[in-house]
Amino acid sequence: MTAKPVWLWFVLLVLLAAGCRQSDVTPTASLQIELRVEPTPPTVGDAVLVVTLTGADGQPVSDATISARGDMSHAGMAPVLADLDIGDNGVYRLPFRWTMGGDWFVDITATLPDGTTAARRFDLTVAS
Numbered sequence: 373m374t375a376k377p378v379w380l381w382f383v384l385l386v387l388l389a390a391g392c393r394q395s396d397v398t399p400t401a402s403l404q405i406e407l408r409v410e411p412t413p414p415t416v417g418d419a420v421l422v423v424t425l426t427g428a429d430g431q432p433v434s435d436a437t438i439s440a441r442g443d444m445s446h447a448g449m450a451p452v453l454a455d456l457d458i459g460d461n462g463v464y465r466l467p468f469r470w471t472m473g474g475d476w477f478v479d480i481t482a483t484l485p486d487g488t489t490a491a492r493r494f495d496l497t498v499a500s
């Protein structure tokens with residue numbers, strides 16, 4: 373990982389804090405989102421986001437729509453999007469592509485048929 377000037381991190385923090393996407397989503401404690409990435413460790417190129425969705429009762433939830441949005445920690449890159457509307461025993465496999473090596477964050481949003489949503493952000497480092 374390349375060293376970046378400290379001021380750049382402050383700019384990024386301000387930009388992240390000012391972002392409006394997060395406010396679209398009401399996190400709910402009743403849904404648990406876990407993410408695994410294939411291959412691991414993540415490397416530039418094709419990948420699969422393996423999202424596991426569990427309800428408050430600990431049971432797998434398979435009837436949600438899962439949306440993924442991958443962004444890099446620096447500006448100027450197109451986000452990578454993926455979504456899938458059916459899971460297998462609570463596991464959703466979303467084809468994905470890491471378009472560049474470096475630090476990424478992936479926002480996973482789960483929407484249930486009744487409109488309930490949950491979201492979680494994952495930080496990942498992708499090898500070149």
Ligand SMILES: [Cu+2]
Pocket residue numbers: 444446449472474
């Ligand atoms: Cu990039």
